[in-house]
């Protein structure tokens with residue numbers, strides 16, 4: 001395998017020829033035959049991967065991936081030359097790092113086993129599907145897709161490919177979430193009835209006003225390719241470098257932040273998802289041209305399943321919270337709660353006695369004396385002393401090991417599955433879509449001002465909006481950009 005690879009690297013020009021001859025200029029048109037390959041990678045082989053989208057998270061993901069043993073970064077695709085140059089300095093010091101503006105040049109290389117898809121959200125499905133069809137294992141950032149209508153195509157491509165796929169909401173690989181799952185499954189907090197989580201901020205970076213490089217221009221970046229299947233627009237560096245602020249490319253606070261909260265909850269509770277989703281919000285403060293809200297709350301109803309009772313989940317993001325910020329995630333049951341704090345968790349257990357008690361703020365004192373006496377007689381007969389004691393409130397703190405590294409563990413889980421030729425990652429695309437769909441429904445609820453009805457089992461929306469959401473068209477081939485830096 002290694003020597004084949006080396007031979008291949010030496011003949012990169014052959015790869016370019018392949019692009020021209022295999023019709024990859026139309027990557028989303030006629031589907032090429034998929035490559036079904038569950039071949040294991042021998043434990044002695046390095047897994048060679050490429051990062052597609054080497055922006056902020058692309059760098060964090062790449063570094064986390066490289067903390068796994070026996071993996072190697074061999075190529076990078078990005079649309080801004082400055083980031084390709086930066087990647088060469090950061091990751092290619094002692095070797096030739098292949099860089100390109102055209103991710104398709106990566107997909108045609110047989111020496112690459114896996115790709116990390118770390119582009120803006122509107123590119124996730126296209127690149128993921130193309131990569132799976134090209135026989136690559138895929139680590140795709142959250143949210144797995146940008147629109148509800150895109151999830152099933154990714155799942156189908158994954159199933160057909162037989163390749164490994166992991167979606168990148170890495171927090172579920174933390175020791176705290178694993179402990180929470182264990183506690184909930186052991187029934188420590190009884191039946192869950194309510195989950196709340198918020199993620200507030202009050203600073204420009206937190207509100208996605210990321211720095212724009214002064215050399216940004218249509219010469220230094222590929223604006224047309226960035227637009228992809230989004231509406232045509234004149235070059236605007238704000239849209240390129242702060243894409244989260246625009247519905248055309250991102251998924252707003254729901255897709256960016258709720259998705260992490262929901263992924264965690266789905267992991268801990270083994271739920272398949274909510275059936276009713278409603279959200280509401282406002283653009284309250286960051287009026288910088290963005291078309292997504294900066295304050296959003298959402299209510300979701302999770303129905304009873306064989307894994308859990310019915311519960312409600314309430315999520316909030318407020319980017320304009322100038323008050324005291326106290327971000328919290330609480331899973332509340334009828335015998336206690338789990339509260340996450342940073343990488344740790346606190347479980348408090350509280351069980352009510354069987355006897356309800358009487359007196360205090362109660363109707364008892366409004367009864368006549370003889371009625372009160374009769375009430376006490378009946379109460380004493382019904383509730384012997386042992387039924388009147390509440391169990392003492394217990395608090396259990398779990399501190400994650402100091403070296404707990406959820407991001408590296410999430411990648412390790414991906415690479416282990418790649419090595420075994422297995423599709424059994426902790427966050428496979430079925431799980432990934434079940435977590436993404438409710439947050440995409442939040443956006444639809446906000447913009448369409450309606451309750452979204454969702455079937456979490458079949459993963460279909462029961463009341464799709466027909467007026468605005470049009471089926472996805474293949475992206476027209478980009479001009480023969482393929483510029484290599």
Ligand SMILES: NC(=O)c1ccc[n+]([C@@H]2O[C@H](COP(=O)([O-])OP(=O)(O)OC[C@H]3O[C@@H](n4cnc5c(N)ncnc54)[C@H](O)[C@@H]3O)[C@@H](O)[C@H]2O)c1
Pocket residue numbers: 052053054055056057058077078079080083101103118119120121123141142143168169170225226240241242243256
């Ligand atoms: N898991 C997490 O905790 C986490 C954290 C942050 C971001 N993310 C996700 O990571 C993704 C990227 O976010 P970011 O903050 O790094 O954005 P970013 O803007 O910093 O980087 C995105 C990069 O993708 C490149 N790009 C765009 N289209 C491309 C294409 N077709 N081919 C190749 N490169 C392309 C851009 O040039 C840019 O450099 C998003 O989906 C985001 O939701 C996940």
